[in-house]
Amino acid sequence: MGPIHFIIDQDIELRLLAEQDAPALFSLIEQNRPYLREWLPWVDYTRSAEDERAFIRSLYEQYKGNHGFACGIWYQGQITGTIGYHPIDWAHHKVEIGYWLAANYQGKGLMTNACRAMITYAFDTLKLNRVEIRCATGNIRSCAIPQRLDFKFDGIVKQGEWLYDHFVDLFLYSMLAGDWEKQRDVQHEK
Ligand SMILES: CC(C)(COP(=O)(O)OP(=O)(O)OC[C@H]1O[C@@H](n2cnc3c(N)ncnc32)[C@H](O)[C@@H]1OP(=O)(O)O)[C@@H](O)C(=O)NCCC(=O)NCCS
Secondary structure, eight states: OOOOEEEOSSSEEEEEOOGGGHHHHHHHHHHTHHHHHTTOTTGGGOOSHHHHHHHHHHHHHHHHTTSOOEEEEEETTEEEEEEEEOSOBGGGTEEEEEEEEOGGGTTSSHHHHHHHHHHHHHHHTSOOSEEEEEEETTOHHHHHHHHHTTOEEEEEEEEEEEETTEEEEEEEEEEEHHHHHHHHHHHHHO
């Protein structure tokens, strides 16, 4: 894999997360705890910049092992959230994407655009065949992302995620390489 850096437009860029991003990312998490906690299982376990640094180190190991990577999303020079591949399933040529954004950077299309870049990379560069996104059934804003990108709805993963004290059901969405290729021109016009 070459250096990971996606320039989406003059305001938005994605870069491989580095340990030096840990303090800024941790302070973003601090400012968004109750909001992030509603849908993400790791928030309560991220208690310090050092925890975040250790997590970024583990992501880097994942990247070095050729199992996929995670990027920070910068908007006008500010880090706003992250997007990453879960470990790539090379045997079955597929990967799942996960993401989060600070509350006050919602509504600008940052994540839809970041997903588009990571999906294109998964198909064009990594030559994968399938990209999955799983969202809790109640997470309307997250579900809107695969829907906006014309993913197929594959079904419900009952009690697919444990969030601190309860299970949530997940909607499973997917995009296949062939379908992405077909609708790429249409997506660019959206
Ligand atoms: C899920 C999450 C990333 C969605 O954020 P979001 O801001 O709704 O998503 P986007 O950045 O793609 O922005 C889409 C919004 O920007 C608008 N927008 C503006 N310019 C846009 C553009 N160029 N392209 C697409 N959408 C654009 C869209 O209309 C949409 O607004 P709407 O919801 O009012 O219709 C965010 O809510 C979040 O991080 N939540 C907490 C953590 C979480 O749930 N993570 C996912 C777990 S599965």
